[in-house]
Amino acid sequence: MLEVSGLSVDYLLDRGNVRAVDDVSFTVGRGEFLGIVGESGCGKSTLLFAVAQLLAPPAEVAAGTVTFDGVNLVGLTDKQLSVMRWRDMSVVMQSAMNALNPVKTIGAQFKDAMRAHGKFTAEEIAVRSADVLKMVGIDPVHLGSYPHQLSGGMRQRSMIAMAMLFTPDLVIMDEPTSALDVVAQRSLMVQIKELQLAFGFAVIFVTHDMSLISHFSDRLMVMYAGQVDELGATKTVFDRPLHPYTQGLLEAFPSIRGPRVPLKGIPGNPPDLSRVPSGCRFRPRCPYAIDKCAEVAPDLYPLDGTLVRCLRREDGSLAS
Amino acid sequence: MAMPVSGVPTETPAAQAPELGSGRALGRIGRAVRLNRKATIGAVLLGIFILIALFPGVIAHDSPTQDAYPAQLGVSTAHLLGTNHYGQDLFAQLVYGTRNVLLIAFVVGLATTTIAVLIGVAAAYLGGLTDSSLNVVTDVLLVIPLFPLLIVIAAYAHGGTTLVLIAAITLTSWSYTARQLRSQALTLRRRDFLEAARVRGERPAYIILVELIPTMTSLLVASFLTNALYAVLFASSLQFIGLGDPNTVSWGTTLYWAQNNAALQTGEPLWAIAPGFLIATLGAAFALLNYAFDEIGNPALRPVRRSKRARRTDA
Amino acid sequence: MTDELPRTELLRTESLSRHFKIGSALSRRTLHAVDDVSFAIGEREIVALAGESGSGKSTIARVLARIYKPTSGEVFFEGKPLSSMTSRQERLRYSGLVPMVFQDPFSSINPVFRVQHGVLRCLKLHRPSLSAAQRLEEAARVFDIVGLSPDMLQRFPYELSGGQRQRVGFAQALAMRPRLILADEPVSMLDVSIRIGLLNLMAKLRGEQGVSILYITHDIASARYVADRLIVMYAGQIAETGPIEDVLTHPRHPYTQLLLSAVPDPRAPLSVAAETDRGEPPRVIDPTPGCRFRWRCPLAIDRCAQVTPELAELRPAHSAACHVAQTSSDEVKAFT
Numbered sequence A: 001m002l003e004v005s006g007l008s009v010d011y012l013l014d015r016g017n018v019r020a021v022d023d024v025s026f027t028v029g030r031g032e033f034l035g036i037v038g039e040s041g042c043g044k045s046t047l048l049f050a051v052a053q054l055l056a057p058p059a060e061v062a063a064g065t066v067t068f069d070g071v072n073l074v075g076l077t078d079k080q081l082s083v084m085r086w087r088d089m090s091v092v093m094q095s096a097m098n099a100l101n102p103v104k105t106i107g108a109q110f111k112d113a114m115r116a117h118g119k120f121t122a123e124e125i126a127v128r129s130a131d132v133l134k135m136v137g138i139d140p141v142h143l144g145s146y147p148h149q150l151s152g153g154m155r156q157r158s159m160i161a162m163a164m165l166f167t168p169d170l171v172i173m174d175e176p177t178s179a180l181d182v183v184a185q186r187s188l189m190v191q192i193k194e195l196q197l198a199f200g201f202a203v204i205f206v207t208h209d210m211s212l213i214s215h216f217s218d219r220l221m222v223m224y225a226g227q228v229d230e231l232g233a234t235k236t237v238f239d240r241p242l243h244p245y246t247q248g249l250l251e252a253f254p255s256i257r258g259p260r261v262p263l264k265g266i267p268g269n270p271p272d273l274s275r276v277p278s279g280c281r282f283r284p285r286c287p288y289a290i291d292k293c294a295e296v297a298p299d300l301y302p303l304d305g306t307l308v309r310c311l312r313r314e315d316g317s318l319a320s
Numbered sequence B: 001m002a003m004p005v006s007g008v009p010t011e012t013p014a015a016q017a018p019e020l021g022s023g024r025a026l027g028r029i030g031r032a033v034r035l036n037r038k039a040t041i042g043a044v045l046l047g048i049f050i051l052i053a054l055f056p057g058v059i060a061h062d063s064p065t066q067d068a069y070p071a072q073l074g075v076s077t078a079h080l081l082g083t084n085h086y087g088q089d090l091f092a093q094l095v096y097g098t099r100n101v102l103l104i105a106f107v108v109g110l111a112t113t114t115i116a117v118l119i120g121v122a123a124a125y126l127g128g129l130t131d132s133s134l135n136v137v138t139d140v141l142l143v144i145p146l147f148p149l150l151i152v153i154a155a156y157a158h159g160g161t162t163l164v165l166i167a168a169i170t171l172t173s174w175s176y177t178a179r180q181l182r183s184q185a186l187t188l189r190r191r192d193f194l195e196a197a198r199v200r201g202e203r204p205a206y207i208i209l210v211e212l213i214p215t216m217t218s219l220l221v222a223s224f225l226t227n228a229l230y231a232v233l234f235a236s237s238l239q240f241i242g243l244g245d246p247n248t249v250s251w252g253t254t255l256y257w258a259q260n261n262a263a264l265q266t267g268e269p270l271w272a273i274a275p276g277f278l279i280a281t282l283g284a285a286f287a288l289l290n291y292a293f294d295e296i297g298n299p300a301l302r303p304v305r306r307s308k309r310a311r312r313t314d315a
Numbered sequence C: 001m002t003d004e005l006p007r008t009e010l011l012r013t014e015s016l017s018r019h020f021k022i023g024s025a026l027s028r029r030t031l032h033a034v035d036d037v038s039f040a041i042g043e044r045e046i047v048a049l050a051g052e053s054g055s056g057k058s059t060i061a062r063v064l065a066r067i068y069k070p071t072s073g074e075v076f077f078e079g080k081p082l083s084s085m086t087s088r089q090e091r092l093r094y095s096g097l098v099p100m101v102f103q104d105p106f107s108s109i110n111p112v113f114r115v116q117h118g119v120l121r122c123l124k125l126h127r128p129s130l131s132a133a134q135r136l137e138e139a140a141r142v143f144d145i146v147g148l149s150p151d152m153l154q155r156f157p158y159e160l161s162g163g164q165r166q167r168v169g170f171a172q173a174l175a176m177r178p179r180l181i182l183a184d185e186p187v188s189m190l191d192v193s194i195r196i197g198l199l200n201l202m203a204k205l206r207g208e209q210g211v212s213i214l215y216i217t218h219d220i221a222s223a224r225y226v227a228d229r230l231i232v233m234y235a236g237q238i239a240e241t242g243p244i245e246d247v248l249t250h251p252r253h254p255y256t257q258l259l260l261s262a263v264p265d266p267r268a269p270l271s272v273a274a275e276t277d278r279g280e281p282p283r284v285i286d287p288t289p290g291c292r293f294r295w296r297c298p299l300a301i302d303r304c305a306q307v308t309p310e311l312a313e314l315r316p317a318h319s320a321a322c323h324v325a326q327t328s329s330d331e332v333k334a335f336t
Helices: A044-051 A078-082 A106-116 A122-135 A140-144 A152-163 A182-199 A234-239 A244-251 B025-035 B037-054 B090-126 B128-143 B146-156 B162-189 B192-199 B204-240 B251-260 B269-297 C057-064 C088-097 C116-126 C132-145 C150-154 C162-175 C192-208 C220-226 C244-249 C254-262 C302-306 C323-327
Strands: A002-013 A016-028 A033-037 A059-068 A089-092 A170-174 A202-207 A219-224 A227-233 A301-303 A306-308 C009-022 C029-042 C046-050 C072-077 C180-184 C212-217 C229-234 C237-243 C312-315 C318-320
Touching (some): A002 A044, A033 A044, A044 A202, A106 A152, A182 C254, A227 A234, B025 B037, B037 B269, B090 B269, B192 B204, B204 B251, C057 C180, C116 C150, C132 C162, C192 C212, C212 C220, C229 C244, C312 C323
Parallel strands (some): A033 A219, C046 C229
Antiparallel strands (some): A219 A227, A227 A306, C009 C029, C229 C237, C312 C318
């Protein structure tokens, strides 16, 4: 349904172009839940914006295609995109307080969204708005509430409800749970999964919290420094992480069950994207790096159904 | 840069443009001015005026006040702008007049900004009763119409020497800037590094002067430029209506004398037009420079600089 | 690391409350951010103060840092009440012994100065006997302890990553030779792979420098990694407290159980319980007596609506404020 191929996004800055997303390719099938995981600066949010065609200057797509239902979205005008926006693909942003208009009621914003994408009577709008709120577990009386009158969790749910107005085929979510506390986070995730199973839409979910997504996504994509480092079935990636970065990430989560062991984390910092290291971008922080890693930049390599970007996995010199 | 939200990791430094980043405030200002075309023009103009004010004798060979020449001469190489009704060389007058205007502009700009900073920022940071009482003073001055007040003060001082003009304009202008700076300081007040300074035991005066005000440099420079601009206009206006000292060599007083002698009607148009043009140009120079500071303060206003590289076509 | 009660007490709060007036002049109401909180922190221990937003944990930190005054109750440091510290000297001394590290690495350092500025100021204020050269030496020394190279002293904040800036925050605290560091969610805004480094640093400060830390967080897993004892806050009150391993393996308060069931752990199967609860901690405005968790608690009984539960010891050194937990002899399970 969605095919991203060779997508690269550049930021055109005074000091030169910085490639925030480098040659990323992946697919999302109908009803599939894809989790995109990475830390700050890895390009996941930029990637999301590029897929949703929401990039604003100085960012622009430098190469690649985003094919949605057979149509390449890159290069389409806003007018051409508006046919498909919100009806077939919708977006849930990171912080509802930034995305919701503080001076309009929830109902008014739903109305705006519906009017922007079709002709509806007031009756139809009212019914649909109440329906989507009920879908996410909010009493429809809150259509008359302002965002500041709702709690953080309820605001995020309203954002999701707004994304569901036309039951799109694909919902893109950019860290929708980060501003919430752990109990609210969990219940929101469960809610999203329930909706997905009920309505059959696909989800692309971007987050920095790997453990959060572990129970909900079908496939997992790990990004680092603008590139995809690992892509495979969630369970497989968790049980048997192939890329040293994925391994490091998984080990950086202290557990509340099981033995208390000292952890190391990943030493160093992500690279400055305007000055990426030669060869493999993760090399300066990789405990398994060899000389060749500084010379050759690895490509994604399929290994037992998972794609991994690591020379030593390719040549088999790194045992699982 | 994403808004810092609890629980969300933020960008690594390389991806951020230094917002208030560099301690090299001057360097940053210099860069902003160079890159913004409007500001560069403004800077160049201002530079020319400063040079004229510093070395008037180099540019104009005549004395501005000496009425040695035949009256009402036209434009010629000897007298670039001709002579006025009294036989004074107009060009020399205007060149020497630059000093007075720039002096007023800079001193008022500096004084106004200083007072506004001290009162506005202190009010914002200290809050409570101090804030309320300082606000009362500020608001009273804000409400009184500026120009009539100026006229009253200048008239009361029996025609202003330059010092009186400077004092009057400063006194009536600082309240606007104080309001502005107070608002800015209010938004900055809650920033953690100020709280951190307080928690480690710094005194309020130290926090305001050393920790808070330096983070407002671009706004302060912008305030300086705005106040300098208004000083030029107000001072010239006061001089024009006769409230300045008519013996001072300044553009406003030149205008005054031009008006007195009905220059436009009696065939000496340059006498009136030239000083007006200079006032407008200097004002424009300050205004143009200010564009650079708008950009520093609000990165969203920066124009997008497009890559000149040919774009690759879709794969 | 020890399960016993702290032997030497450093700081103690007694019935500490902090209320805020909200609303307009016409409808004045009181927000009870912190209500009747009593706990103690000893030497060489890390105490985790955990709770969600609105639980009061940050307010407690600010009361301890003397940013707010208590509405009622008292804080004792080294046996002396904070309210008796009236002279500037006493207050300065306290702020050096109990410094605070802030949450946001991007706004906790002044961007116009080099990063050494804060450390040098701390030294100037709190160790005035040092000469300028000695101050620079000390700054390099504390930077080294927190894992930053001395040449970083000359850098500007924008050149440092989030994790490095937080280390600068710890260095500033260390420069004053503190006894207790108030760390207000020091790792929440850092990437996951960077957090461990800071948590390890905190453990090192406890072990090598002998500093106690009050670690305020909403992330129980990180609390478990580094803390000795845990205090769970809910709606401004303490719900449960005790040695951290014991509280996590035998949670007695239903809220603690709810929190634990909601923590994502990829190695554990998805729990069902947390799916049904979608409430969030309340803002406590003009509260009535009774347990503040009762609306979300599946075990609530009549008494819960009438009497505010108090902390009572249920296991060694481990207390919970829950009527049901206190009256039942078996371990009650509200959320699995």
